[in-house]
Amino acid sequence: MTQLGTAGGDRLRGTFSTRADGRPGRATDDVAVWVEGRIHYSAEIRARLAGRGGGGRPSSGLRCLLRSLYLAHGVDFARGLDGEFAVVVADRRGPRRLVACTDRSGVRRLYYTWRPEEQRVRFATELPALLGMAGVDVAEHEGALDAYLAAGAQLGEHTMFRGVKVLPPGAALLVSPDGPRLRTRPEEDTEPDRADLTRRPGARLRALLHEQLLGLPAADPVAVITSGRPGADLLARVAAASGRPFHVFHGGWPSAARGIAGVPRPGRTPRTTHHWVEVRPDTVPDRLWRPLGQLGQPHADPELLLTHVLCGAAQEAGSRAIVAGGGGDELFAGHPRVADALSAPAGLAWVPRYLDQLAAVPRALRTRLYTAEYASSLRRHGPALPAGLTELLNDGEHGRARRVLTAELRYVLPAQGLRVLPSLARSTPVLPYCRPSVVRLATSLADRDATAPRPAQVLAEAARGLPLLGPPRPAPEIFSPELTRALVPGRPLGDLARDVLSDADLRADGRLRPDRVAALFARQRMQPTALVARTLWALLVHRLWRHRFFGPSRYPQDAGEASAASPLAFGP
Template sequence: MCRIFGYIGPEKVADCVLREVSNLQLAGGPDQQSFKHGTGWAIGNNRLSIVDLDNGEQPYELGEHISVVFNGEIYNHEALRGELEQKGYAFDDHCDGSILPAMYFEYGKDFVRYLDGMFAIAVVDTRNESHTLLLATDPIGIKSLYYYWDETKRAFYFSSELPSLLGFENIPKNLWLQGIDSYLTTKAIFGERTMFEGIYTIPASSLLEIRPGTCPEISKWKTYLTATKPIEGFEASSQSLLSYLTNEVNELLKADVPISTLNSGGLDSSLITAIASKHKKGIHSFNIAYEGDWPFDEKAFAREVAEKNGTIHHQVIIDPKEFQNIIPQVVKQLGQPNADPITLSTYSLFEAINQAGFKVAVSGDGADEMFGGYDRYKEAMSCMGDWIRPYVDSLGAINQSSRESLYSNDYKAYLNEKGRMGKAIEEKLRREKGNRLDTILEFERSYRLPNYHLRRVDHLSMAHSVEVRVPFCQPRIVDFASQLTDDERIKGEQVKRILYRSAEGLLPHSVLHRKKQPFTLPINAMMRPGLPLFTFIQEVLDHDTIRNQNLFNVETIDLLMHQQAHQPSDKTALALWSVMMFQLWSAQFGVSIGSHSAKEEVLI
């Protein structure tokens, strides 16, 4: 696990700049820093050593012409190394990434199709007169890769984290103006855009190729790793799923450092913890809760799971009175706004895991998107009329009508000209020809899961030098899930039916037979007059700043604060939280709300 960065262009980037870029994402790879450059290019990495701790120095090289830096884990590296050795390749170590130059030399751009893991990879190939930089992302988008293309200078820069990318000189920090509507419509920025004008993220399962003087070209690729679903029926399929999941968890437990699990007390993480404990004795499981008595407290369920499976259980308790001290660090590590308050809990949880001496945690993230676990899926399936508009509205930090009242008149006029994200998502969904549930889950796997969910987990875990492994996002599990029928996923009031069936006997009755609770931070209860979070938000939502930005309506924000003080609700609390996170981000990164590109671009 590492962080990577680099550039290709006509001018040399000074070594001091490369070191600064590296230092800005040092927490994601504190064990080793290195970079290599040639004429018009450089690549570098920060290493978090997980496999073959004494070796694995990057860049990995094959001869004089192929150099690779890599962020992630290749779980099938031993099998691939054996195949390559039979073809005549030799290796000096057993690090998972050391096979990558040989894989690229042997299979060209198709090399990624053989890889079982999570990754962001950069390859420099100087065999031809015009050298090539190739960037690759994993099938589901677990590992982020950001880039900026300077069309004037014909220079290209990339990095694993946004603050690090901004460490390259002369990358502008301009606001992508439509991004505000995008953010409030979906709680994050979906697709290839970021909140910075001109800075993009490489989508999941993509290759970006660039040569000196040419524009970057992005193409998609498909993995060779697939799964077979039995045709005998629901029971056979549930057992087959458990078998696949058991194999994946077993593979993800391999490392040369201690491994822990996340255990929220819900189905997904509890099942991962149960499977892991059967394959590895002495598993440490971590749960987070809040000091005091708050809604959605699941620590009792997490403890039951730990006791049933014999894990060494860590109960992490954080004090909501300290949240205002955490928020700026969370904003910095994310690099752009995320409207889910759970970011604070996520950040604190991984801090505790690091302090307990762990570099790896296995989580249950992604199960809802694979097997149909959210109430919005169930509601869309039961809707007799137009399901698309209510579904899109359910994604937002603020619903459509409230967003319109929140925006300033000038910003609404701008959106009338340029277009709104909600409308773009609706149109995209209406164009799809598949059945309703498949359409929803494919959209969420392609957009919401990587951009809103996995990116948050990746950035906030690596802020504390912790690697998160996600069995439910493994290619074979994704492929298996895509073959399921509607009834195997959702039937009536039952969600994730096949996963619940697979977990029978492995988890306590209390976990399997209770209503699903959101894994969230109860900010409505915590954002009340007299509590630190309410005061903090009042201070951040400064009238003069908001008027100068001319993006939001000051009177509407005042009304929201009054409502939260006198008639508090989840809806009002999340609206205020979302605007606050944007304000903190724009101030912390010194974002300019000045000139903007006139170029028309697809929103999603």
Template sequence: MCRIHGHFDADLSPHDMRAAGALQRHGGPDEARLAQGAGWALGSNRLAITDPGGGQQPYESADGRIKAVFNGEIYNHDELRAQLRAGGHHFADRCDGAVLPALHQEHGPAFAEQLDGMFAVALIDLRAEPTLVLATDDAGMKPIYYRWDGRRLHFASELPALLAMGRERPSLWEPGLDSYLATKTPFGEHTLVEGVQVLPPGTTAVCSRSRGLRLHRRPAPERPAVTGGEPGEQVREALAEEVRRLSVADARVCAITSGGLDSSLVTAMMADAAPGAVHSFNIAYHGEWPHDERHFAREVARRAGTEHHQVELDVARFPELLPAVAWHLGQPNADPIALSTYGLFEAVHRAGFKVALTGDAADEVFAGYGRIHKAMTTHGTWLPDYVDALAAIPAEARPRLYSADYRAFVAERGSASDAITERLRQEAAHRSRLDVLTDFETLVRLPAYHLRRVDHLSMAHAVEVRLPFCQRSVRELARALPQSHRLSPEPGRGKVALYAAARGLLPRSVLERPKQPFTLPITAMLAPGTPLWAYTREVLSPARLRAGGLLDPAAVDRLLCAQQNRPADCLALATWSLLMFELWREEFAVRRAASRPAEARELLEVAS
């Protein structure tokens, strides 16, 4: 696991590259290396997991004309190495990324189709015309941010490092605020920074001077047939095998145990597979707060026989932690779990672990969300409710919070919710509703909203997260299940095959408990007298909002007063989402590119 960055045909000095690398050092503290030539550079910060004594990046072909840097894990590297050795290639060590140059020699840009794992690869091929190749895994577990101006390409694992390679302050992607509030983080290839994009999952990008930048979405694997035993048995076997494979590392490995079905199942399977004691971690908060899950996590740990670590985050630290969370995320994410995630992996790192297995992505892969069940069981119009369930602030309420000119901009352009609704409507016209929802949840929402957050906030503390539910064998098996093994007739209940797979492995209390999101209890914490409330009031003050120019200070004040006087989940989430946006905007000094003449903006303000 590492952090990578680089450029193609850009005017960057070694100092520029080292400065960008320094901003990613938290994710790769074990070694920093840089290679460059005429018109290109590749940098890496290594977190040594596989073969810690080897694995110097950039990896090189025998003749030195292919060089690669790599972030992630290639779980089938031993098999690939054996195949490549049979073809005459030689390797100095057993580091997983060392196979990449030889694999590219054999397969060209299609090399990524041979990889099983989570990865973001950057490779320079100097055998003919210099060509840069970027590739991401098909689940989107490892991101690559990039900026392409038609001639020069910059890329990095994290947005702060990419921005450091620029010469100007970042500008806001104008639709970004509405997009963020509609989906809790921008979906698709966009970021909130103008001109900066994210390479989509399962994509290979090839860049050369003669042909520019070309993106290729690799073909999806064939869906396996569900045959033989009961679907629950097949899911148990596939998941157990992936947990076993992902538990192997040349570093200390632990489990994250929230107390819910998904992480608890991974913990139980890890304990079955591991030859020694498994360590499990759960996070809670000092004091008495709603939705505390620590007792469920303790039950799971007791049954699995893990050595359990109960992490308690001091709520008084929240104002201190939030700016760091906003910076590491690189762009706002409205899920309050971001703060919990940051604090949890801080504790995991301090305990001496470099790798953690989690239950993330099970709800997307196995249709576990209530919004999916509701969309499937609604007769007639289902799209508006489903799309609004994705939002931090409902579509009807958002415009009232915007400044006059931004409200006009969104009205003229159309809201992000409208765009998502139209996209899903077109897809649902010729495909099954469940397939449309599953693909949207796993291919669009999961990488943007969930996986980038987990990646950035775990690597902020040099911890590699491995995700069994994102492994291809599990994802494709789940996708092949009939609807009756994903969605129960019981209202709001999904993950039928996953519950079947967990029988006999988990306590009944976990299997029978109501579904509850693993998140921060912000409705209770955003209350007068708490450190978080005072801090929120300060960040969302009228003066600071006026400086941003996107939100109406009076409308935001009304929202805060409503949360103060009549606390509710919807008000708390709206408040939190605005807090995270303003923190992000100030953290990166994002300037707003004028979408219309200043005189027109002033007239609109007067008119409102």
């Protein structure tokens, strides 16, 4: 499969009015198309173009191809598109309308807000860019804190900001004079290739990853980033064995037994250069500020910091393409949350545990931290998690493995692991595990496995025989022991957390009980535990995000660098 095109470096943002009067927009065509990201030239696209008499060749460029697909298929034009992209179509033939869609994995996001009194929608692929536009109300959604603590990020279509939504993967946004509405795109074929059924799953997965790595442009310096999780580690080992020159950036927290406990040393394997990037806990306070401004929303997984540092190191080394293993652990049971859900006894008792492992703060502890006033207000806002997620887990028509896989693909990955990469990499990342062929393989395994596979069984099988990149590394824990120890009062990170989560600050905010938060710090001082550290970390990240966007250095003064692109204007 060849790459059809990559849109320019500017981030996509703009406005669209459904009013027919007023000055004309900048576009000179009745149907204007704007795209950000990467789209691959698949056999299905070739067939759809040939069916229109176009010969199946994208001779006129990416926008022209997308315009042709839209004119032929309307709002379903994105069916079959393979890549990481966000596309906006402004249609001014007859009643004005805007159609927008993103890739099915949710790598590219599209944020939007609608002002009915203006009949205008504002949109951007980066949330800070949207917040910096005139007419956007920058106010925190009342139930956002609870939703964030319940999942470590915002799942579904809501964001931390009131009135600002994000387009879910697999949906199309239609904006007409009646306002915006979502339309679910038709399901695409998930049947595996014949080779998926005749070859061992591990061998098939390795072949798919190898094929995608070899398909990268040969002239571009390519970096593979990994923090030691099974999916990313497999990708790095496939890259090292591919015969192509790669730079592999390994990241992690300091290890007391470096080189013995499995931390790879900088060096080389044939045609592959390895780099070790270390993040010390005492540098975390300085490192947190920038990624919060780039993402626009709090993100409770400390993996965010490792990703930010690894992307920066790869870019400083001159890498133009960054390959990451996002989605590999979730698709092939390498993540502890997924592995535990699949290995639990029959029944539905596994669902609450799965949701607690998904949460930044487990439900029982979360509700104890809230003030009575905030808990009362949450009852008016409904559940913290999307109703579709809990319905899927409890009442899905498929087996447990398929339900968990669908939940991860539809809700968790787009909000957590995948959404951070385009913002932090400052480019379109290469995510081999999110390609349709790999997703089809994972789906076929989830459908046909009557018994749960061992954790990371397929990943381990795929890695068999590949060169080791250093001594075997222990599986990373969900919350690292280094951060657990660093979040003790008296150490830099612990002191920062106590200062940011001060009694006076929490009392003024009115949502968290200062005495309960103080008790967490006391417990952490006496006996540090991962559960308490994970809770304090999530609360710290949220408060820093509040300071970033609503404090003295609030947006847009110091976050305006998030997008230098000029906004597109469609309509008056």
